[in-house]
Amino acid sequence: MVTESDTESIQVEIVPSRFLMPVTAQKLLNEIYGNGGIIRIMIHGPNLPRSVPYGPGRGAPIEENRGLLIEVAGQAFELCVKVGRIRLELESDKYFDGLKAACERALPFTFQIRRGKFFHTKPTITDYAKYGKMGDARILGLIDPKAKNDRLAILSEERVTITDEER
Amino acid sequence: MAYKPQFYPGTTTVGINRRKHMSGNLEKLRDIPEADVVAIMGHRAPGADYSSTHPPLKEMGEPDCPIRQIVAPTAGAAAGDRVRYSQWTDSMYFAPSTPYWRSYWGAINCKGCDPGTLSGRQIIEARERDIEIYTKQQYDSEMTDVALCSMRGCTVHGHSLRLEENGMQFDMLSRTEMGKDGNVYATKDQVGIPLDRKINLGKPMTEAEAKKRTTIFRADGLPMCGKAGARKYDEAVEALHHMWELRSKWGFRPE
Known part of the structure; x- marks a missing residue:
């Protein structure tokens, strides 16, 4: 019989029932950070372009999507997406209840939180083509294959690789 | 007994609302000035001349045709206006209308229009002065909730996404915004070009009212x-x- 180790890392997905405004996203991320135990975290949602991407108004600036700065754990970065989903890996199971409580404190509406497997473990062809051999396996699953190299954020207690910017 | 179209079966509120949309017997909820509707459509500046594709029909000398004698042309067709469009995106979170019902409304009630139905958006094309009237009718009536529906000529996605925190339908181009006074304001035209002023579209429906007026059957609604x-x-x-x-x-x- 195999007994699972209670120190094994767990992966969690948080899906709020609404898209978050930057203020709420900042509050939630800080609460999550305060809970501790984060190995890696990814924020996900629809893109917020800086200018109209196509159509007759192509190139017109979208001021509302510019300068959406948030500060998490003393580190400021610019949001490029409307936060709609957060995936993270925790060091162990013991941080899960605290994470749920953190979401309840930060979010004024309902949300779903679930455990599962959300980050892939082997590099995809795209990963290999864009980044070559990856030294740190924690980057896997944090990279948007369609995004440019600089559009990546890794917020962790230990700062890990690649450019420390938004996704 | 004179024939009375039934339009749609059922006794549910959604069935009743669908009948209302199809029959055109809609409640008027707001009155957005015509100049504002024209500005949001973005095809011409309010007050500017209509561009035309042909001379007025009276000057063209039409052929002797019984159908042309029976059917009176719309104002836009008579003047030779260009064909223009207005396109709507309705949230699946209980927006009052859906692409199919906007199309039914257009095809049944609007003369000389060409409705196009897509999964997440709905477009109506017609001569410019006709489409302006049809668009105003859509804006003013219960077909539209200013938070859950918006006019989007491009970058239309949002209908199947979660709503924003303030109850607005997500819009990548931020064409509308919720004001501090609780009213929704249009800040850009339907293709995302900023307007020279904010246009007040009025207050959005409450969630209960949207559910009451919706034409969407949903397992978590009706x-x-x-x-x-x-x-x-x-x-x-x-x-x-x-x-x-x-x-x-x-x-x-x-x-």
């Missing part, structure tokens, strides 16, 4: 079968089954 646990399905489902049967067995020929 299911198509009618009230859960009822002994009999709503007529809408029976009619649908009937059509499905006729169509499957013999080809659809409603007689």
